Amino acid sequence: MIHFYHVTKKFDRYSTALHDVTFHLEKGEFAFLTGASGAGKSTLLKLILREMLPTEGQVVVNGRNLNAMKKRHLPFFRREIGMVFQDFKLIERMTVFENLSFILTVLNVSPKEHKKKAYAALRAVNLQHKLNAYPLQLSGGEQQRVAIARALINDPLILIGDEPTGNLDPDLSAEMIQIFSDAHLRGSTVLLATHDRELIRSSDRRVITLDKGRISRMEGGETHIENEPRPSGTPFLSASGSK
Amino acid sequence: MAREFNRLNEPDVPSSTATYFFREALRRIWTSKRSSFVAISMIAISLLIVGIFMLIAENLEHTVEQWQGRSRVNVYFASDATGAQIAALRAHLASRSQLAKHRFVTREEALKRFREYFASVSNLVSQLDENPFPPSFEIEVTPEFIQSPAFNQEMAAVRASPGVEYVQFDWDWLARMRRLVDVINLAGLIAGGILAIAAAFTIANVIRLTMMLYREEIEIMRLVGATERLIRGPFLVEGILQGTLGGALAVGLLYAAFLAVRNTLDPSQSLLFGFLVGTFLPWQKIAMLVAGGTLAGWFGSWLSVRER
Numbered sequence: 405m406i407h408f409y410h411v412t413k414k415f416d417r418y419s420t421a422l423h424d425v426t427f428h429l430e431k432g433e434f435a436f437l438t439g440a441s442g443a444g445k446s447t448l449l450k451l452i453l454r455e456m457l458p459t460e461g462q463v464v465v466n467g468r469n470l471n472a473m474k475k476r477h478l479p480f481f482r483r484e485i486g487m488v489f490q491d492f493k494l495i496e497r498m499t500v501f502e503n504l505s506f507i508l509t510v511l512n513v514s515p516k517e518h519k520k521k522a523y524a525a526l527r528a529v530n531l532q533h534k535l536n537a538y539p540l541q542l543s544g545g546e547q548q549r550v551a552i553a554r555a556l557i558n559d560p561l562i563l564i565g566d567e568p569t570g571n572l573d574p575d576l577s578a579e580m581i582q583i584f585s586d587a588h589l590r591g592s593t594v595l596l597a598t599h600d601r602e603l604i605r606s607s608d609r610r611v612i613t614l615d616k617g618r619i620s621r622m623e624g625g626e627t628h629i630e631n632e633p634r635p636s637g638t639p640f641l642s643a644s645g646s647k
Numbered sequence: 648m649a650r651e652f653n654r655l656n657e658p659d660v661p662s663s664t665a666t667y668f669f670r671e672a673l674r675r676i677w678t679s680k681r682s683s684f685v686a687i688s689m690i691a692i693s694l695l696i697v698g699i700f701m702l703i704a705e706n707l708e709h710t711v712e713q714w715q716g717r718s719r720v721n722v723y724f725a726s727d728a729t730g731a732q733i734a735a736l737r738a739h740l741a742s743r744s745q746l747a748k749h750r751f752v753t754r755e756e757a758l759k760r761f762r763e764y765f766a767s768v769s770n771l772v773s774q775l776d777e778n779p780f781p782p783s784f785e786i787e788v789t790p791e792f793i794q795s796p797a798f799n800q801e802m803a804a805v806r807a808s809p810g811v812e813y814v815q816f817d818w819d820w821l822a823r824m825r826r827l828v829d830v831i832n833l834a835g836l837i838a839g840g841i842l843a844i845a846a847a848f849t850i851a852n853v854i855r856l857t858m859m860l861y862r863e864e865i866e867i868m869r870l871v872g873a874t875e876r877l878i879r880g881p882f883l884v885e886g887i888l889q890g891t892l893g894g895a896l897a898v899g900l901l902y903a904a905f906l907a908v909r910n911t912l913d914p915s916q917s918l919l920f921g922f923l924v925g926t927f928l929p930w931q932k933i934a935m936l937v938a939g940g941t942l943a944g945w946f947g948s949w950l951s952v953r954e955r
Contacts, residue, residue, distance in 0.1 A: 453870065476874075483872035493867045497678075509667050510873045554871075 405431040405562065405593040406452060411461035413447050413617075421447040423617040424461070429595060434588045436604050437597040439614035445597040446490065448614070449566050452595070453487055454478060466561065483511055486560030486592070488568040492551040494539040500526065500550050501535045504557055511558050525553040528583055545572045552580060556587055563587050565596040569603060577603060664877060671881035672888055679857055683889055686846070686853040686947075690893025690940050691900065693842030698901040698928070698936055700835020704828045705932065706925050711824045718793055718816065722784040722805055725812040732810030733782065739808065740784065746801060748787040754778045781812065788816075843943045846893070850886050850947025858882060858951060879952040883945065890944015894937035901936075902927060 406429040413422040422444045429435055437445050450456050451463050454470045463470045466484070473481060494503050504522035505515075513521065526532045529549035539547050552568060563584060569577035581596075581603065588594045598604065604611055613621040676683045724733060733751070740746045752760075757780035762769040772779065792798050793816075806814045858865070868878050909924040928936075 455870065479869070479872045479874045481872075482870065487870065489870075493870065495864050495867055497864075506868075507871055509664065510868075510871060510877060515666070 405429055405433070405466055406595065407462075407464040408448075408451075409462040409464070411451065411458045411463060413444075413451065413456070414459045420617055422451075422458075422614075425614075425617070425619055426461075427612055427619060427622070429593060431593055432588070432591060433610065434585070434594040435596075435610040435612055436607075437595055437612050437614065438599055438601075438604060439620075440599065442616075443614040444617040445599075445614055446566055447617075449487075449564055449595070449597055452562075452564060453482060453485060479510075483558070484561045486555030486558065486563045486587075488548070488551045488555045488563075488565040490566040490570065492539070492547045494547055494550060494554075496539050499536050499538055500531070500542075503539070503550065504554055507554055507557055513558075521557060522553075525557040526550070528556065528586075529553045529580070545576060548572060549576075549580070552583060556583065559587070559590060560592055563592045563594045565594075565598075567598055568596060569598065569600060574602070578606075581607065664880060667877075668880040668884045669888075672884035675857055675861075675881060675885050676888060679853070679860070682853045682856060686850045686889045687893045687896060689846040689849040690843070690890050690943055691896040693839055693846045693943070694894050694897035694936050694940055695900050696842060697835050697839025697939065698897055699904075700831055700839070701932055701936070702901060702905060702928055704831040704835065705928055707824060707828045707831065709926050711821055711828065712790065714821055714824075718788050718790060718821075720786040720788055720802070720805075720814065720816040722786065722811055723781045723813045723815070724783065724810050726781055728782065728810030728812075732808070736784065736805070736808045736811065739804075740786065743801060745788065745792045745797070746786050746805075750785045752783045752785055754780050754782050757781070757783065793821075839939075843939060847890075847943040847947040847950070850889055850944055851950040853889070854882050854886050854948045854951035855954075857885065882952050883948045886944040886946075886948020886951075887941055888944065890940040890942065890947070891937060892940070893944070894940020897940065898928075898933050898936055 408425050408427050411422055411425045412420065414420045425444075425448065437448065439445055447456075451458055451470070452465060454463075454473065457471060465481070468481065470481075495506065498506065501519070501522050504525060505518040508518045508521060509515075523532055523535065526535060529552050531546060531549050531553065534542060534546060534550070539550065542550065548568065548570070549572075552565075555563060555565070565584065568584070569580050572580060577600070584594050584596060611621070611623040612619060613623070615621075722736070737749075737751065740749045755778065758772065758778050761772060761780065788798070802814055802816070805811060865878055905924055905927055912924065
């Protein structure tokens, strides 16, 4: 489902966020991505969402080479990914309901369905009573839960979280991880970036550890690290890896 | 179960977008009230100026048409014209359907009219040995006939008739008035066009500012899969609404000014200027003014969103 082939991301000559990263996350897997601050977790997630392109290598998501993806196809690709951003990225002038309703508008869901779907998504994160509140009227934890509700509202094929429990207390964190697990059971492929070691220890999920832009460790499950040299006829090379 | 992938070719604008575009556009206009007011005012002022020119031209044109409606050709005979010559022309006029509505004015009747119209100087004529006024025919012609090529041919034939000294009609004056109407219309279009372009750029700047205000939101929209059309739509509708509101405001102001001038003109001034406020613009021209605003608004917002 998510395939990185020798991906390197450089922001400039002296700053390399990811260095020759190769990993595969199969359809229906649930994995944690961990590492210290600055290890490259957020960069890796941005590459999956095609917020940026790799300097070298290929990123393939659901059989689609993101390097070669046309700009006009990008919105439709992103609609299949539920993303919980580290800074939540809620639209401040919209109420909680409107934030969710906007996603449903993007997804071409009939306006009649918006209230029902938004209410259901908020009930899953115990925030149904905050339907008409504005993001800035909510605590950090509540905003994070709204962001999770937004990511889950359409049963995405891929669910990605960038520190999705960063502002939550341990009990709520466990509750949110359960919500991600439920989405996983419904068929979503889940990748959560976190540096909460306790959270990772308490689950038996696969863990990909990044250290200074390189994969330093892969634990659990079948996900594997490939350290073999780059093959000469790399698949999905329909476009250059640098941009 | 998560939905299956590969839906890249679905329609990129959801069906509920029209409502979303309008709701968002109205909300943004309301949020940026001051800058929206400036943009709407600029459009309104530009179109008001165009409207004033249009209104003057409309009324002048109306007056010209009224004059044309009662157009008359006067055919004056020479003082030595014979009864046979007059009878021949009368027969000729009677044979022409477009000239059939005519009346013969005798020398005595012409003198009588002069005395009635210019009573204060009527004694001047009394001092003359003989009646100086020639006999004439007054021919009523229709505006359509005046504008047809046959009119000039008929007039040439009348002018060439024996005994005829002079053929007079007010077509030259009307033609000059028509040219004036054209000039006023053109001046209005040029002045209004320049102002409307300036107003469109004002709208472009207002939309650009709004887009700056919403840049984070636009980024979020892109990340959650909104198409460029969905993102740009509300900004385009915002410009179109501002332009349309400006156009409607211009029409409203023009009508208020029209009523005010018409109601405050006293009768003595009405003789001179009254014809300029005789009638308001027809609905087609009102629609043109509003549509001009809409177009300027669309152009301004298109200039802004195209850059992003």
